[in-house]
Amino acid sequence: MFPSTLPVHRRPAASDIPALRWGIVGPGWIADHFANALRHHTQQRLVAVSSRSKAKAEAFARKWEIPHACEGIDALLSRDEVDVVYIATPHNHHYPDGLRALGAGKHVLIEKPLALNALQAAALQQEACRQNRLCVEAMWCDFTPKYDVIRQLLEDGVLGDLHTLIADHGEFFTPDHRIFNADLAGGPMLDLGSYLLGFSGLVGGAPDSIVATGQPATDRVNGQISMLLTHPQGMHSVLNTTLFSNTPGRAVIAGRDATLVLDGQFYAPGNFRLTSSDNQHTLHWQEPANRYTQLCHEIEHIAWCIGRGLTDSPVRSLATSIATLTAMDEVRRQIGVVFNEEQTATIQ
Ligand SMILES: NC(=O)c1ccc[n+]([C@@H]2O[C@H](COP(=O)([O-])OP(=O)(O)OC[C@H]3O[C@@H](n4cnc5c(N)ncnc54)[C@H](OP(=O)(O)O)[C@@H]3O)[C@@H](O)[C@H]2O)c1
Incomplete structure (x- = not known):
């Protein structure tokens, strides 16, 4: 309903x-x-x-x-x-x-x-x-009000069965930025891609399968990646990240009963709208795009966890971070990106 x-x-x-x-x-x-x-x-x-x-x-x-x-x-x-x-x-x-x-x-x-x-x-x-x-x-x-509201909508099943998530995150960077530096684990995956894979995991759970294709920026640094993920309940995530250009940065979560559209940048404070599949009802989330002041939510969450004696966050658990990195590892395996520190078999 x-x-x-x-x-x-x-x-x-x-x-x-x-x-x-x-x-x-x-x-x-x-x-x-x-x-x-x-x-x-x-x-x-x-x-x-x-x-x-x-x-x-x-x-x-x-x-x-x-x-x-x-x-x-x-x-x-x-x-x-x-x-x-x-x-x-x-x-x-x-x-x-x-x-x-x-x-x-x-x-x-x-x-x-x-x-x-x-x-x-x-x-x-x-x-x-x-x-x-x-x-x-x-x-x-993950700690902001917008994500908390979306998490509750998903928990309440408001969107119905989830079928498709589409999201992009592309930004134009000048060549002197650390993101082009192979010695600082450059490329979009760990940086911009964190938001994409984090969001698709939050919505659909850890992926069952991943198909990825990449394009190099330099001989040692990847420049853009497109990914298709399938998730346990059947949802597909279609994701793109690039460090060559600015892209809209929107995200769409399409369910059988309703569709949620997040304005770009989808992960930052900003607006979204939820529309029923018969287009009869719409709810709007509106807030200022006060991006960096909202770092206060993660800061307060950490203090709250420490105050309660927790060793893991109930919002962003280490298992979730590991699952995100597992998906990133698979993407990098498919597109052939190996960081300097991974050149030997043991953890560096
Ligand atoms: N939450 C967000 O919205 C957000 C946004 C941007 C970035 N990030 C993340 O934050 C991290 C830092 O990003 P940033 O954009 O702030 O980078 P940055 O401006 O380059 O700052 C990184 C800092 O790390 C220190 N550092 C230590 N070893 C270094 C080395 N070998 N080479 C270069 N710097 C070194 C430097 O400080 P000293 O020179 O003073 O030691 C430098 O000021 C990244 O992992 C990125 O993914 C998060």
Whole structure:
């Protein structure tokens, strides 16, 4: 039955979110937005930042009024006052940095993707378990109100049997961007593709089968990928990601009873509409495209989990992150993308 209103976003009570002391590793582009969201949209505290360069750490610390500027991750991890570490380094540093932070007894929020591949992600999961610490992939969209409402619509079966998910995520990058750098695990898969495979998994579950085709950007970096996934209940996902061009970034979830259309960028705050299959009823979700301020939801979720003594997030579990990376591994196997760190048989 088509609902009369959209579900209400579920959010923990402010009293259940302890004010924790955060350290940031990798003060780059996303870390700047993260610091802004944390400072201005949560009750959390920034107490330390680390960079490979002391001067860069100091500049970031000055900007965001952070008391401790550290040269190198180990200097940050040795500080007792850091409760939880946000890792915002390039993809191929997530695994070693995350392992180090957990080994130092810190809770950790690791930028997406959690690691380069499922094997590394499973090793992070083991270490988090051994240290009894929370480890979560910063798949920030999963924690936003929009995704929570969509998750409830799916749980309530409002769309009926799901048949098709169509989504794209293409962005134009200049050649100097890290995404073209083979030594930083470049290419769209781990970056833009995280949102596509994360969303298709959230809607349809881990895929049963994948067919992928790729196009190189350079001799060592992939430039675009198109993917066709089948999911356990029969849904197909048709996905494209490219770093050559801007694409609309829309997503469509088509069910037997209703269709949900998300404006681009589908994973970021913005509008969607839900229309019944007979076109008689439509519900609208409307919100400002305040993309980076909504990083506050993942930040508060982490503090809430730690406050409750959880070692895994009920919203973005490590099993979900591993399932996403398993799908990415299969895509890369089919298009022949192997990262530097994977050139040997063991985890690097
Ligand atoms: N949630 C989101 O919306 C979002 C958006 C963009 C990116 N991301 C993710 O966040 C991560 C960082 O992306 P970004 O765009 O912020 O990258 P970025 O601007 O290049 O920043 C990465 C930071 O990592 C540090 N770093 C450590 N080792 C490095 C190395 N070998 N080479 C280069 N930098 C190194 C650098 O800090 P120092 O030089 O100071 O050490 C640098 O500032 C990526 O994994 C990406 O997928 C998430």
